[in-house]
Amino acid sequence: MDVVLTPEQEAFRQEVRAFAAEAVTPELLRRTGGAIEAFVPEFHRAVADHGWIGVQWPREYGGQGRTPVDMAVFFEEMGRALAPLGRYVGSTVFVGGSIISYGRPDQRAEFLGRIAAGDLLGSFALTEPEAGSDAAALRTTAVRDGDHYVVDGEKVFISGAELADCILTAVRTDPAAGKYAGISLLLVPGDAPGLSVRPLHTVAGLRVNVVVYDGVRVPADRLLGTEGNGWAHLQTTFGLERSLSSAQLVGSLFRLYRDLHVAATAEVHAGRLEPARLADLHDCRAELEAARLLSYRACWLDQNGAMTLDEAAVCKLTRSELALRLATVGLDLLGEVGLVAGPDGVLGGRLEALYRRAQFYITAGGTNDIQRGLLAQRGLGLPRR
Ligand SMILES: Cc1cc2nc3c(=O)[nH]c(=O)nc-3n(C[C@H](O)[C@H](O)[C@H](O)COP(=O)(O)OP(=O)(O)OC[C@H]3O[C@@H](n4cnc5c(N)ncnc54)[C@H](O)[C@@H]3O)c2cc1C
Incomplete structure (x- = not known):
């Protein structure tokens, strides 16, 4: 690995540093207590306005075509400034990054621009009451019914679900397949009928959620990647x-x-x-x-x-x-x-x-x-x- 960053990467660092020096005000730090996980809507919007949500995505999807190392520069500088980047990873890595990696072109066209503009927030729901460390033991089911999946189950400890427009949800589509083989990923709208979200307050003021899926109907075209290949x-x-x-x-x-x-x-x-x-x-x-x-x-x-x-x-x-x-x-x-x-x-x-x-x-x-x-x-x- 070349540990020396390129002049372009150093210039990007200076750009992010200058932005953070201005945007992360003492007042903002008082509000967040310096928590880098805090979500501050106007800060998220300001980052989006700079084109820095989905920085590493191709330009055609609202990104800047930057590299993962550029992303490390971005995250390091934001971390040093104690910038509140809550929902950034949920939106750009779990939802957006997954769509980039294994989504279809129509899903990229539908979601990525909105995430990059700061208009769509995402979260990720994997953990269940009986499936924490052994996450592949998940029991939330998605049963195909015509051109929909019907989702039933419960997720716990889900960060940002109360804000999410889209929850990347790991479900079991084939209970007969092996533990890892029967899992799929669905992009579930945050306002889907039958979906309910209630808070769990955990250590250091971090709110997570219990998310209950009660007969939630998700259009089949919200399947992300291949059915059964979610794990x-x-x-x-x-x-x-x-x-x-x-x-x-x-x-x-x-x-x-x-x-x-x-x-x-x-x-x-x-x-x-x-x-x-x-x-x-x-x-x-x-x-x-x-x-x-x-x-x-x-x-x-x-x-x-x-x-x-x-x-x-x-x-x-x-x-x-x-x-x-x-x-x-x-x-x-x-x-x-x-x-x-x-x-x-x-x-x-x-x-x-x-x-x-x-x-x-x-x-x-x-x-x-x-x-x-x-x-x-x-x-x-x-x-x-
Ligand atoms: C603040 C917070 C935010 C979170 N956000 C999300 C989120 O957004 N989305 C999401 O899906 N989940 C989220 N989680 C859930 C988190 O990923 C799980 O809590 C974690 O994976 C552990 O699962 P568990 O709590 O059920 O612990 P358990 O699996 O019950 O484990 C209990 C203890 O046993 C140990 N243990 C278990 N199995 C083994 C093993 N095989 N070998 C050795 N030790 C073992 C564990 O290390 C732990 O100490 C969040 C959790 C917290 C606390």
Whole structure:
């Protein structure tokens, strides 16, 4: 991998940085608490107006024809600015990216321009009450009835479903086929009759949803990809999601590291902290550099058609465990003031918030235990049992 970005990529970085410096105002940060997962409609619109939703899509679909590495640049800069990019990944990677990868031309024409314009928000519904880590055990069914599928079942922990115009839903279309073979993907309208969404409030103020499908009729042309091939299709989407989300989170952790370093150094100068105690923070800096390179590497592999699930697993593990470590090191250095939540807390409460949100990074998108299993089997070739 060439670790030096091209002059065009550096210029793009400067462009994104300048935008973020202006658009991510102190007032906006007060509103979001610096949460990079927050959804702020006017910010989403401003990003769309810059042509940066679906940046990597072909121009004919409203994108800029950029590469996955360009995307990493975009996400890293937005992360460093603590820009609220809620619904960006749900819309552009899960819905839009899946349509690009395995959708039909008419689906591309119908959805992508609207997503790129910021007019269509997406979310992704896979997890069920009895199918979390073992997601392929899902039971939500879609039965063909003429030119529709009729969907029945329940999804849980679904981010952004309350806002979504389109929910990419994993369903079982052939219960007789093997566990992985009978799964398909449907683009379900967020306002479909029979669909209901109710909130679940989880750690660090993150809202997710229970989504119930009660005889929801979905036109058959909303099938995404090949019937029965949904599980294989999703593996492509997971790879990209895990690498891009890494660039964003690592960018935001760099920002916290920098602010923490300033605060801890001030404590040293005030004689309240032994200089040697900064050693753990310096270790975090080295780990951040490594995590950053891993996220770029994953995007570079994706760009070259060589992305694998174990590479994506390395990114997911590294970024989430680093989030917890940085929060823990920060709290250890600054003591109880670091535990104060909200704008009155140290660093605007970001340390306290990160400590809680790290649990989300570890759990969502496939828990770290599952990522370790993937690494063992696919990366190291170890047997399943
Ligand atoms: C804030 C948040 C947002 C989310 N957003 C979405 C979303 O938008 N869409 C969506 O579909 N899902 C979403 N999820 C769901 C998330 O992907 C699941 O919570 C996750 O996959 C784990 O499933 P589970 O909670 O059922 O845990 P379980 O599968 O019940 O696991 C419980 C524990 O057992 C461990 N475990 C389970 N199986 C194994 C194994 N084989 N080997 C080793 N350890 C194992 C797990 O690591 C975990 O510690 C979200 C979750 C959260 C918390």
